[in-house]
Amino acid sequence: MEQYFKILNWDNLQTAILPISLCAPGFLIMLLRSQFITGRIPNIASASMEYVIITSLYYSLTVPTFIYVGEYNPLTLFLLVFLGPIIVGLVFGVIYQKGFMKYVYNFTHIHPIHHPAPTAWDYLFGSTRKGCWIIVTLKSSEPIFGYFGTESFASSDLEKRDIYIEKVLDDKWNVIGTDDYQRGIWIHEDEILSVEIIK
Incomplete structure (x- = not known):
């Protein structure tokens, strides 16, 4: 001791x-x-x-x-x-x-080159307020329409860029399912070609 x-x-x-x-x-x-x-x-x-x-x-x-x-x-x-x-x-x-x-x-009129967000993904989802429409285009060219709300999530890990969309919509922006049964979707990073945010 x-x-x-x-x-x-x-x-x-x-x-x-x-x-x-x-x-x-x-x-x-x-x-x-x-x-x-x-x-x-x-x-x-x-x-x-x-x-x-x-x-x-x-x-x-x-x-x-x-x-x-x-x-x-x-x-x-x-x-x-x-x-x-x-x-x-x-x-x-x-x-x-x-x-x-x-x-x-x-x-x-100052435009710094260095940005605190390391990637465009971080900038997009770091500045996006929950509650917007989203279109995720898969590498198969299939678009997924959805609502990115408070129950949605975009990865903040630099090595894993997956996304979860709480409501899947059809191509006319109508909710698929009912109030008691709504479809959400998790999309692996390897399947994502582009992400479009509609505010």
């Missing part, structure tokens, strides 16, 4: 806290932001530098406020390292999903 206490001395704790404090805010910001953007966040190993850069930007904007206030206690440290990044990540995610940055880009 004494060996464990020797391992958990202050110097070792400081060594463990340093990398956490360098990456935790950036990781939390990207994690919370990713909840509003389809597509998985990259793993820690490949995105560690991005987390450090985001953390550095976050600290450069927030630490001066804490220095100015002059309050250093467990509550303020918790706010700085954990709660603050969670709030920032949520705000960035909502800003993206609501399309606020599009208005800023259009107003300033």
Whole structure:
């Protein structure tokens, strides 16, 4: 038991806290932001530098406020390292999903090349509000008409692009079945040729 206490001395704790404090805010910001953007966040190993850069930007904007206030206690440290990044990540995610940055880009005539959504699939279903008509054309050239509502789902996995449509319609957009019995359909990614959204 004494060996464990020797391992958990202050110097070792400081060594463990340093990398956490360098990456935790950036990781939390990207994690919370990713909840509003389809597509998985990259793993820690490949995105560690991005987390450090985001953390550095976050600290450069927030630490001066804490220095100015002059309050250093467990509550303020918790706010700085954990709660603050969670709030920032949520705000960035909502800003993206609501399309606020599009208005800023259009107003300033700035068109960034890099987009937070990694693929067109992520962009389409990340910005599509539930409650629209959809046509999925299969590789056999057969179109599937449907209603993409709150019970529908489009994959957010970068390696699996399947889709579930809660209501299958005929080619005149009439529901197939009755209110008590409606047809939904799951479509495997290998069968999808194109997806058309009608808002």
